[in-house]
Every structure is written in structure tokens, then in C-alpha cells.
Amino acid sequence: MKPARFEYHRPGSVDEAAALLAELGDEAKVLAGGQSLVPMLSLRLAYFDHLIDVSRLDGLRGLTVDGASLRLGAGMTEAAVGADVGVARAVPLLARATPLIGHFQIRNRGTLGGSIAHADPAAEYPAVALALDAELEAFSASAGRRVIPAAEFFTGLWSTALEPDELLVGVRFPVWTGRCGFAVEEFARRAGDFAIAGVVVALELNGDDRVARAAIGMLGLGSTPLRAPAAEAAAVGQRAGELDGAELGRLAMSGLEDIPADLQGSADYRVRVGAELVARAWAAASAEAAGSDGVGVTAASAGAIDG
Amino acid sequence: MTETATAPTPPTRYTGSRVPRVEDGRLLTGHGTFVDDIQRPGMLHACFVRSPFARALINEIDASAALALPGVHAVFTAADLNPDVHEQWYSSYGPKVPDTPRPPLASGEVRFVGDPVALVVAENRYIAEDAVELVEVDYEPLTAVADYRDAQTSGILVHPKYPNNVAGGLAGPPPQVVEAAFASAAHIADETFYQQAYAPVPMETRGMVVEWSADTDELTIWAATQTPHEVRAFGARLLGLEPERVRVLMRDTGGGFGQKVVPMREDMCVMLAARKVPAALKWIEDRRENLMAAGQARHEHGHARIAFAADGTILAAGIEHTQDIGAYPTPWPVGAAAAVGLLFPGPYKVPLASWSTTSLFSNTAGRHAYRGPWQFESVARELLLDIAARDMGLDPVELRRRNMISRDELPYPNPAGMPPYDHSSPLETFELALKMLDYDAFRAEQAAARAAGRYLGVGTSTYIEPTATGQEYYACEGAVLRVAPDGRMTVIVNGGSSGNSLETTVIQLTADALGVPFDNVDTIQGDTAVTPFGSGTAGSRSGSATAGAVGEAAAALRAKLAELASPRLGVPPEDIEVADGRAQVRGSGQSSGQSSGQSLTYADLAGPDGVEASATYTAKAPMLWSNATHVCTCEVDVVTGKVTLLRYIVGEDVGPMINPNIVEGQIAGGTVQGIGGALLEHMVYDEDGNPLASTFVDYLLPTTTEVPHIEYGHMETPAPGPGGHKGAGEGGAIGAPPAVINAVADALSPFGVKITNLPASPAALVALLTEAGH
Structure with a gap:
């Protein structure tokens, strides 16, 4: 389990990293936290002549919040x-999804951008980004900065809309305000394993407890992270307390394609689990929204940080 | 919770107490010394070319590109290494058993994915792995026997010399013995149980550094092993060397559990290759190799039957057992399987029993020893008892109470061919564990939960196991005790500790045997050049065997000290008592204080050379019976199939404990492995014989989040061996799987679900629930 020979580059800036990517093209791979890439290299399931290590670039750090969005x-x-x-x-979905990513040693190295750019269909952050319609900021030497909507970003198994010379530099998440509720439900064989299925739900209630907007993201149920548009549409305008979670689950599972089947379960099994997780996440998010004071998320949910 | 049921043993200071482990300081601070820590001048690194096919002919091997890579020293194939094998057999079985084939490298045909085909030697492991990719092997793939259950009918032979892929079989009393009982039974439980392949998965993989000194004809081996003396004996035979010219060293070994109990094919290759390269040769197995090629265990099924009278009394029991032995099992697997049949009746009053066992080859990794190799007897029996109880409308606990052997009824005959059970406490540990749970309270909690749509379950498992065998090879353990000139003691034994704290154990025993403070005793282990023979960590023997060896060596040392003290105390040796760190005239009443005419310290007697005594202990009893009951409670999510373990209780009897911390550590480790086997671990192959779980992404070990706090209840029934101590190493891994499965089945009993296939994965449970219409 030793990787094949590669050349290691540690650019000093985002511009230098982009220049290297432009120069080396397909022979290079961006190394961030390395939590997926390095095992694949060590198992010799992947080979790259050049690794461009961006893990120490200050230009890729930082967090800014304005009223409408959070940029990481x-x-x-x-x-x-x-x-x-x-x-x-x-x-809140980001904070609540984080403890489900691997183990804390993995989270100490793994990065937000690395997870999203790797685009594993069972990963948590891609599903959150998709559910919330995040904007992915790419940068290249040739085209400069480009914003890609999450809905257009995940193009297939481990593949994205990033061009070979593009580096993912930031992610902008919309901030939901009002009477909102959020929930993440995931099922894995063990804590930290790749999820068999997972669901993230965000919803907002209006003054008479009807669903003003709903976002349902799913992971582990296709070759990319997925939305559940039929379930979302069915929910909007309804009284949250009157919605049948099981029906939402069925709607969310309807029309799924490329459902993975592996050692941990068949496609049918994943659908059964996925439908149940939609119901559970919807119930949790609804309860939170109903109990919300409408100003922001509750103190309890804000405290649900990685432990 | 501890209950002692017998006459107290003589007072001791350390034996029986929770002395902190002397190993912990270095291990917990990252300063253990494992085989991969060994560095030698100019050391070279080995890596195996392994078969990507379950079965294929090897037409040609072209190593020229690999050899051309800078830094590559050699590429060895079967033609280079296999002819050098002088003798190849394991001491515990001897050369005369009808052993299964075990060539160092595959010759002519590969027989499982991972089968070693060539050995690359290079300056470092990176280059070696680069070179492995450059070795061109022309394979001609053949259809494989991917599943041993097809082995007798597929028409394909794993080894041409074994018709129908049968490596052998054994049988006890034949079915006719029990037929009348079954014919007259009021109720018969009859199921076929299947257990998946899983493996020990030690934290430290296999590994070895071998250095050949051609000038002196001496071989030095640093090994990750459970038994350095067997590595020496095996290596000497393999290479045709005198054992005295082979030195084996080990310090820390990160778990063995049977996988490191004897050298395997890769070890043979490294030993053979080391004589052909100019420096020490290191091989450290990586995790993928370990999961693919180090071997598998547990893969078996059995048709099990129990006949009951109307009141639930057992009339007879029978099992027909079949096990997968893969392509190259280690060691000979046929004999070991007899224990499944012999122990199937378990700690119950079973008047009649029949059994048979068959070992079948397949094109998968070879079967090897694993902690409680016979544990299928408990899986089959304990699962069947729960199924029988449900069918008879009895509580599984009540059914067991009507049949379980209590201490007062011992000795009690085993109808399958074992010597009678003795010095144990099955019913007592059963009641102890149930009391710790508060069984009736749990049943009430379960009923309330069910009413609320939640599914809780409780399962028990009771077993009895032979430990510390008196079988010739494993009966034997030597010890040397040395008093340094300053009075400090050293205890020297074979070692082979792979996490089981033999250092702490022998220091405790020595400190007590000679009445000296624990901190005044050192131990030397794991170097065959300076340690006496011992057969190592195997068969739950080390506690008893080292207690015997230290006890006998201490007696010899006390005699020597008495001889030395005799002229100075002016009385004959037999009038001198050696105890509490001193020699004094018997009955002189001197209890403490300075050396005087009537009392001499060991330092007074040691002289400039010190004093030394040695002894070799040989176990007399054929076996010492340990027993335990595991009780597990769980909750099952009937939508996802997820099992959450709630409480885990072990009531056990390993006799007087030398160190309860170490006993509980042994129970915990085995129990966690058993929980893994029940719920998670699965060394699965596809229909072509490709392993699908060769990394930790797919081979799921239990972790702290899956394992509940384990609660221990101790009973201490002494056995007729040193100190009364019995073996504790394997029981956890035997008792846990049935307790967990029974708990899951109990949780799902409202749905009429019956679990006969392991593991109880969420998807498997959902399939059963779906089948049952839920």
C-alpha cells in the first residue's frame, strides 16, 4: 500500500496553484486534505504524475457572512x-452534517472544498450544497473566477463541472431566515462509514404554519447527490403538521435511477431506508420550524456542533 | 461482582489483584517495539506478487522488467524457493498427520485471489511495489470453487489429489445412537445454521525480518508471533538448520488471535529468500494483503438437532458440521474441527449425542486458527435452543434452566466423547449474569417498548470450553528465575504475548512465589537465545502454564537458596523457610528487620554471580474447564434493520484470576470480535472468487460506537492446575455471537422471524422482515 512515484508541488498562492494546474493538465491532481485521494493512491487505484497541494493556502480559508449568504x-x-x-x-445543515463525515481524525484534515470537488455520492457536504442551492466558486488561470450553481455542479459519479484547470476556491451557501427547521438523517453500518442513505431537509413555515419553501437533499441514493423535487413540490403550501412523512418519502424515492447496490444493501433496501429517512428528517425539521421564534435557528440547534 | 465458592487459596499479595500492566507505559505512549520497528544495516524489503484470479494456470512468469528497475535486488518464484524446503510441519501436530498442501509460492496453478506467486526484493517497499506491477505473469484463468458449499458437486478440484474437494472428516457417535431418542421426542428442533467467513484482523498485520549470516550459518528472525519457540523450530526444520543456529526475537506483537500461532506460507518464503539475499530481509504485510491472504476463519455450516421431552428436558443432540478450509489452510484443519462436534452438547444435561465434521477446500483464502476455533458449536446450540424455546412456548431462559449443568452436579459426562465436565459453574454464571441484568425487569421493559412500537430483545449464550490443554506440545512451559547480586529478581519465559500481558502475569506470579515486591521483578521474554521452551500464546493456556512454570522454578530456587543459607544459618536446608524475600530458620519467628544470624535476604545469598533455578512445567490434567454466560440486550429498528446493543453482561468462571484487569481485557477483546462476527464482519467473495472486503471500507470491524460497555461478573471455581487458574483467552469470542444473535431474534420474535444465517446485517434483517410480511 505505497503509492506509485509522483511529483509533489506546494504552490504559495491560489494563482500559483492555478498556473500549475494549467501547465500540468490531466497529469496533475489537486491534493487538499487527502482523505479520499491518498488512500486511492496508496491502493494504486489512482495514479497521478503530479500532486498540487493546496492544503496550506491562506487564500482558500476564511469565512464571511452577509445577510443573505455564508461564504466559506x-x-x-x-x-x-x-x-x-x-x-x-x-x-445549520452544515454544522449538523459535519459529525457524520468519517471520524474526527478525518475531519481534521478533510476540507469542505475537497469533499465537494471529490463529489462522492454518499458524501454529506455535496448533498447540503445541492439542497441549499449553494454556489461553487471556481478559479482558473485562463478564465479567472467562475460561479457554478450546485444544481449544475455534480455531473456524475466522482465527476463535476470543474474544468481540468479549475480549482474550487469557495462555496457560498444561502442563509435561510424566518421560521425554519433543519434536519440531517443518515444511516450507515457504523458511525463514520459511508452512508447507505442520507437525507438533509430545510424548510420554512409561514405565519399559518404552511410550508413556504422546502429543500430535500439526498445522498447515497444515486451516482450524484440528489434533490427530491416531487416531494418538495408536494410539501410547499401544505400545513407542515398535516403532511404524511411516509408519502413524502415515497415521492422522494420515485423516479430514482442508478441507485447503488453493494455489500451493504441492494437498491430496494436503500430505497426503503431512504424513504424512512426522508420521513424522519421531515418530522424533525418540521418540529424545529414549528418551535422556532422566527428570528433564526434555535440555540439548541446552533449548539449542535461537531463533538 | 465476584463470588468465590471454594476454599481460599493461600494468601498472596499480587495474584488476584488489579496490578497495573507493566506493558501499558510503553504501549500507550507509542513506544512499543513491533517487528516493523526493526532496522538492520542494508536491510531489504519484500513484497509479494499475488494472484488476481481465484483459480488459474501459471503459464509463464517474466520478471525481466521488474529486475531492470533500479533498486530491485531479486524476484523469486516457486522454482527458486520451493525446492529449498527441507521439512515443513508444525510441532503441535507433528510430521505424521495427513496435512494439507502448503507450498511457499504458488507453483503451476494459483488457487485463490491473493495466492503468492513471486517475491520481489528491493531497497524499499515503494520500489518493491513498483516492481510487483512490472512482474508479468501469464495466467490462464479457470473456473473456481468460489463457495465451499459447491465444492462437492462442482466437479472442479482445488487440489487434484483430493476428490470432491474433501480434505478429510471426523465423526463421533453416529446418528443411529440418537435416532430412538428423536423418534420418541415430544419436540424436535432442527435447523441448518450458516456462519460467514471472518477473521482475527490483528491491529498489527503479519510481518518478519530475517537475517542470514552465511559465515556462521546463523539465522536471526524478528517476528510478529504468538510463539517465538515455534517460529524457531519451524524455521530450523524448513531450512534444515540446527535449532540452536536459529534465533527468534520478538518484543511487542499487536494481536494474533490464532493468525500468528504458527508461521504461514509468506513467512516460509521470507525465511527461504533471506538466505539468497545479502542483507536482512523485511516483510511487513499491508492491510489489503492481510484481509485478502492472511486467511479466514469461521466459515461453516451445520445441521443441528435437539430432541426434547414434553417438559423441555433434552433427550439427545446431533450436529453434522461442514467447514470451508479455503485453498491452503494453516495448520491442518481437519482435527481441530472435531471440537465442534465434541462440544456441541455444551454445558447441558444431554444424555446422547452424535456428530460429524467435514472439511472442504475452496478457491479462497485458507482457514486458520482463530480464538475459539470451534465456536460454531455454541453458535449452533445456543441459536437452536432459543428457536426451540419459542416453538415450545417456553421462555429461552426457562428452557435452559431445565437443562443446564450446575456446579453441584459435577463431574458430568459429555456424551460426544470429551472427558467429563468438571470444576466449573455453568448454571451459576447463567443466574449471575441474569441477576446482573435483572431479567424480569428487562422483560417488563421490553413489553412496554413493544406496546410503543419499539423492538427490544435479550439473548443469552452459555458455553463451556476446554483450556490449558494437557496435550503434549501445548502442555509444556519452562521458566528460569534469577536472583541478581542485589537481590533483584528476573523471570525468564518464552513469551509470545500478543496483547495478553504475559509480562505482568509472570511478574505477579514471581513476586508472590518468592515474597518480593512486584517492582523488584523484571522479566525477559521473546528471545529464543535466552528463554526456555514454552509453547506460546495458544489454546487459552498461558496463564495456567506460566503459573505452573513459575511455581516449579520458584520451588527449585527456594531449595537452592535454602542450600546456600544452610551453612550460614547453621541448620540443615529442610529447616530453612524461604519466603517473604528472606531465608530463615523455620519457626524462628523472625518476621522482619535486618539480616541476622537467623535471617538472610536473597541479596545476602546471591553472591557475585547471583542464583538461578529453572524448571519445566508439564500440565497433568487433560484440560481445565472454563465457562461463561453472555447476556446481551438490543434494540432493532425494524425499518432500517439497524441493531443497537444496549447492555452486554458476561458472567464467567476462569477460576481464581491472576489479574482481573487482564481477564476482563481478554473477555472484552474476544467479545468485541464476537459482536463483529454477529453483526458486521464479513470476508465475502463474489461468485468468481474475488474478495469483496479487502479494505476497512468494506470489512467492518466493530468500533467504540458499536460496542456497549461490557459488564463482568466473576465466579472462581478452581481447576486442578497451578493456582486453580483456568484459561481466559478465547471465551469472549465464543460466547458473544450467539448472545447477540439471540437478542436480535428475540427483538424480532413478534414478526415470527428466525435467524439462521450470520451476520445479522441490517439488509439481511430487513430481508427477513420483508419475507415475514413486514
Whole structure:
């Protein structure tokens, strides 16, 4: 389990990293936290002549919140995302999804951008980004800065809309305000394993307890992270307390393609689990929204940080 | 919770107490010394070319590109290494058993994915792995026997010399013995149980550094092993060397559990290759190799039957057992399987029993020893008892109470061919564990939960196991005790500790045997050049065997000290008492204070050379019976199939404990492995014989989040061996799987679900629930 020979580059800036990517093209791979890439190299399941290590670039760090959005540097570690009270307050789903990513040693190195750019269909951050319609900021030497909507970003198994010379530099998440509720439900064989299925739910209630908007993201149920548009549409305008979670689960599972089947379970099994997780996440998010004071997320949920 | 049921043993200071482990300081601070820590001048690194096919002919091996890579020293194939094998057999079985094939490298045909085909030697492991990719092997793939259950009918032979892929079989009393009982039974439980392949998965993989000194004909081996003396004996035979010219060293070994109890094929290759390279040769197995090629265990099924009278009394029991032995099992697997049949009746009053066992080859990794190798007897029996109880409308606990052997009824015959059970406490540990749970309270909690739509369950498992065998090879353990001129003691034994704290154990025993403070005793282990023979960590023997060896060596040392003290105290040796760190005239009443005419310290007697005594202990009893009951409670999510363990209780009897911390550590380790086997671990192959779980992404070990706090209840029934101590090493791994499965089945009993296949994965449970219409 030793990787084949590669050349290691540690650029000093985002511009230098982009220049290297432009120069080396397909022979190079960006190394961030290395939590997926390095095992693949060590198992010799992947070979690259050049690794461009962006893990120490200050230009990929940092966090800014304005009223409408939270922007995180792509190089922020998952542990940092999970521990940040500002993140928990602005985008509770990020904070609540973080403890489900691997183990804390993995989160200490793994990065937000690395997880999203790797685009594993069972990963948590891609599903959150997709559910919340995040914007992915790419940068290249040739085209400069480019914003890619999450809905267009995940193009297939481990593949994204990033061009070979593009580096993911930041992610902008919309901040939901009002009477909102959020929930993450995931099922894995063991804590920290790749999820068999997972669901993230965000919803907002209006003054008479009807669903003003709903976002349901799913992981582990296809070759990319997925939304559940039929379930979302069915929910909007309804009284949250009157919605049948099981029906939402069925709607969310309807029309799924490329459902993985592996050692841990068949496609049918994943659908059964996925439908149940939709119901459970919807119930949890609804309860939270109903109990919300409408100003922001509750203190209890803001405190649900990586532990 | 401790209950002692017998006459107290003589007072001791350390034996029986929770002395902190002397190993912990270095291990917990990252300063253990494992085989990969060994560095030698100019050391070279080995890596195996392994078969990507479950079965294929090897037409040609072209190593020229690999050899051309800078830094590559050699590429060895079967033609280079296999002819050098002088003798190849394990001491515990001897050369005469009808052993299964075990060539160092695959020759002519590969027989499982991972089968070692060539050995690359290079300056470092990176280059060696680069070179492995450059070795061109022309394989001609053949259809494989991927599942041993097809082995007798597939028409494909794993080894041409074994018709129908049968490596052998054994049988006890034949089915006719029990037929009348079954014919007259009021109720019969009859199921076929299947257990998946899983493995020890030690934290430290296998590994070895071998250095050949051609000028002196001496071989030095640093090994990750449970038994340095067997590595020496095996290596000497393999290479045709005198054992005295082979030195084996080990310090820390990060778990063995049977996988490191004897050298395997890769070890043979490294020993053979070391004589052909100009420097020490290191091989450290990586995790993928370990999961793919180090071997598998547990893969078996059995048709199990129990006949009951109307009141639930057992009339007879029978099992027909079949096990997968893979392509190259280690050691000979046929004999070991007899224990499944012999122990199937378990700690119950079973008047009649029949059994048979068959070992079948397949094109998968070879079967090897694993902590409680016979544990299928408990899986089959304990699962069947729960199924029988449900069918008869009895509580599984009540059914067991009507049949379990209590201490007062011992000795009690085993109808399958074992010597009678003795010096144990099955019913007592059963009641102890149930009391710790508060069984009736749990049943009430379960009923309330069910009413609320939640599914809780409780399962028990009771077993009895032979430990510390008196079988010739494993009966034997030597010890040397040395008093330094300053009075400090050293105890020298074979060692082979792979986490089981033999250092702490022998220091405790020595301190007590000679009445000296624990901190005044050192131990030397794991170097065959200076340690006496011992057969190592195997068969739950080390506690008893080292207690015997230290006890006998201490008696010899006390005699020597008495001889030395005799002229100075002016009385004959037999009038001198050696105890509490001193020699004094018997009955002189001197209890403490300075050396005087009537009392001499060991330092007074040691002289400039010190004093030394040695002894070799040989176990007399054929076995010492340990027993335990595991009780597990769980909750099952009937939508996802997820099992959450709630409480885990072990009531056990390993006799007087030398160190309860170490006993509980042994129970915990085995129990966690058993929980893994029940719920998570699965060394699964596809239909072509490709291993699908060769990394930790797919091979799921239990972790702290899956394992509940384990609660221990101790009973201490002494055995007729040194100190009354019995073996504690294997029981956890035997008792846990049935307790967990029974708990899951109990939780799902409202759905009429019956679990006969392991593991109880969430998807498997959902499939059963779906089948049952839920």
C-alpha cells in the first residue's frame, strides 16, 4: 500500500496553484486534505504524475457572512466548519452534517472544498450544497473566477463541472431566515462509514404554519447527490403538521435511477431506508420550524456542533 | 461482582489483584517495539506478487522488467524457493498427520485471489511495489470453487489429489445412537445454521525480518508471533538448520488471535529468500494483503438437532458440521474441527449425542486458527435452543434452566466423547449474569417498548470450553528465575504475548512465589537465545502454564537458596523457610528487620554471580474447564434493520484470576470480535472468487460506537492446575455471537422471524422482515 512515484508541488498562492494546474493538465491532481485521494493512491487505484497541494493556502480559508449568504473558503477543514458557531447559526445543515463525515481524525484534515470537488455520492457536504442551492466558486488561470450553481455542479459519479484547470476556491451557501427547521438523517453500518442513505431537509413555515419553501437533499441514493423535487413540490403550501412523512418519502424515492447496490444493501433496501429517512428528517425539521421564534435557528440547534 | 465458592487459596499479595500492566507505559505512549520497528544495516524489503484470479494456470512468469528497475535486488518464484524446503510441519501436530498442501509460492496453478506467486526484493517497499506491477505473469484463468458449499458437486478440484474437494472428516457417535431418542421426542428442533467467513484482523498485520549470516550459518528472525519457540523450530526444520543456529526475537506483537500461532506460507518464503539475499530481509504485510491472504476463519455450516421431552428436558443432540478450509489452510484443519462436534452438547444435561465434521477446500483464502476455533458449536446450540424455546412456548431462559449443568452436579459426562465436565459453574454464571441484568425487569421493559412500537430483545449464550490443554506440545512451559547480586529478581519465559500481558502475569506470579515486591521483578521474554521452551500464546493456556512454570522454578530456587543459607544459618536446608524475600530458620519467628544470624535476604545469598533455578512445567490434567454466560440486550429498528446493543453482561468462571484487569481485557477483546462476527464482519467473495472486503471500507470491524460497555461478573471455581487458574483467552469470542444473535431474534420474535444465517446485517434483517410480511 505505497503509492506509485509522483511529483509533489506546494504552490504559495491560489494563482500559483492555478498556473500549475494549467501547465500540468490531466497529469496533475489537486491534493487538499487527502482523505479520499491518498488512500486511492496508496491502493494504486489512482495514479497521478503530479500532486498540487493546496492544503496550506491562506487564500482558500476564511469565512464571511452577509445577510443573505455564508461564504466559506474551500480549504476550510471539516473540523473547522463543524466547530464554527457562525456556521452553525447561518447554515445549520452544515454544522449538523459535519459529525457524520468519517471520524474526527478525518475531519481534521478533510476540507469542505475537497469533499465537494471529490463529489462522492454518499458524501454529506455535496448533498447540503445541492439542497441549499449553494454556489461553487471556481478559479482558473485562463478564465479567472467562475460561479457554478450546485444544481449544475455534480455531473456524475466522482465527476463535476470543474474544468481540468479549475480549482474550487469557495462555496457560498444561502442563509435561510424566518421560521425554519433543519434536519440531517443518515444511516450507515457504523458511525463514520459511508452512508447507505442520507437525507438533509430545510424548510420554512409561514405565519399559518404552511410550508413556504422546502429543500430535500439526498445522498447515497444515486451516482450524484440528489434533490427530491416531487416531494418538495408536494410539501410547499401544505400545513407542515398535516403532511404524511411516509408519502413524502415515497415521492422522494420515485423516479430514482442508478441507485447503488453493494455489500451493504441492494437498491430496494436503500430505497426503503431512504424513504424512512426522508420521513424522519421531515418530522424533525418540521418540529424545529414549528418551535422556532422566527428570528433564526434555535440555540439548541446552533449548539449542535461537531463533538 | 465476584463470588468465590471454594476454599481460599493461600494468601498472596499480587495474584488476584488489579496490578497495573507493566506493558501499558510503553504501549500507550507509542513506544512499543513491533517487528516493523526493526532496522538492520542494508536491510531489504519484500513484497509479494499475488494472484488476481481465484483459480488459474501459471503459464509463464517474466520478471525481466521488474529486475531492470533500479533498486530491485531479486524476484523469486516457486522454482527458486520451493525446492529449498527441507521439512515443513508444525510441532503441535507433528510430521505424521495427513496435512494439507502448503507450498511457499504458488507453483503451476494459483488457487485463490491473493495466492503468492513471486517475491520481489528491493531497497524499499515503494520500489518493491513498483516492481510487483512490472512482474508479468501469464495466467490462464479457470473456473473456481468460489463457495465451499459447491465444492462437492462442482466437479472442479482445488487440489487434484483430493476428490470432491474433501480434505478429510471426523465423526463421533453416529446418528443411529440418537435416532430412538428423536423418534420418541415430544419436540424436535432442527435447523441448518450458516456462519460467514471472518477473521482475527490483528491491529498489527503479519510481518518478519530475517537475517542470514552465511559465515556462521546463523539465522536471526524478528517476528510478529504468538510463539517465538515455534517460529524457531519451524524455521530450523524448513531450512534444515540446527535449532540452536536459529534465533527468534520478538518484543511487542499487536494481536494474533490464532493468525500468528504458527508461521504461514509468506513467512516460509521470507525465511527461504533471506538466505539468497545479502542483507536482512523485511516483510511487513499491508492491510489489503492481510484481509485478502492472511486467511479466514469461521466459515461453516451445520445441521443441528435437539430432541426434547414434553417438559423441555433434552433427550439427545446431533450436529453434522461442514467447514470451508479455503485453498491452503494453516495448520491442518481437519482435527481441530472435531471440537465442534465434541462440544456441541455444551454445558447441558444431554444424555446422547452424535456428530460429524467435514472439511472442504475452496478457491479462497485458507482457514486458520482463530480464538475459539470451534465456536460454531455454541453458535449452533445456543441459536437452536432459543428457536426451540419459542416453538415450545417456553421462555429461552426457562428452557435452559431445565437443562443446564450446575456446579453441584459435577463431574458430568459429555456424551460426544470429551472427558467429563468438571470444576466449573455453568448454571451459576447463567443466574449471575441474569441477576446482573435483572431479567424480569428487562422483560417488563421490553413489553412496554413493544406496546410503543419499539423492538427490544435479550439473548443469552452459555458455553463451556476446554483450556490449558494437557496435550503434549501445548502442555509444556519452562521458566528460569534469577536472583541478581542485589537481590533483584528476573523471570525468564518464552513469551509470545500478543496483547495478553504475559509480562505482568509472570511478574505477579514471581513476586508472590518468592515474597518480593512486584517492582523488584523484571522479566525477559521473546528471545529464543535466552528463554526456555514454552509453547506460546495458544489454546487459552498461558496463564495456567506460566503459573505452573513459575511455581516449579520458584520451588527449585527456594531449595537452592535454602542450600546456600544452610551453612550460614547453621541448620540443615529442610529447616530453612524461604519466603517473604528472606531465608530463615523455620519457626524462628523472625518476621522482619535486618539480616541476622537467623535471617538472610536473597541479596545476602546471591553472591557475585547471583542464583538461578529453572524448571519445566508439564500440565497433568487433560484440560481445565472454563465457562461463561453472555447476556446481551438490543434494540432493532425494524425499518432500517439497524441493531443497537444496549447492555452486554458476561458472567464467567476462569477460576481464581491472576489479574482481573487482564481477564476482563481478554473477555472484552474476544467479545468485541464476537459482536463483529454477529453483526458486521464479513470476508465475502463474489461468485468468481474475488474478495469483496479487502479494505476497512468494506470489512467492518466493530468500533467504540458499536460496542456497549461490557459488564463482568466473576465466579472462581478452581481447576486442578497451578493456582486453580483456568484459561481466559478465547471465551469472549465464543460466547458473544450467539448472545447477540439471540437478542436480535428475540427483538424480532413478534414478526415470527428466525435467524439462521450470520451476520445479522441490517439488509439481511430487513430481508427477513420483508419475507415475514413486514
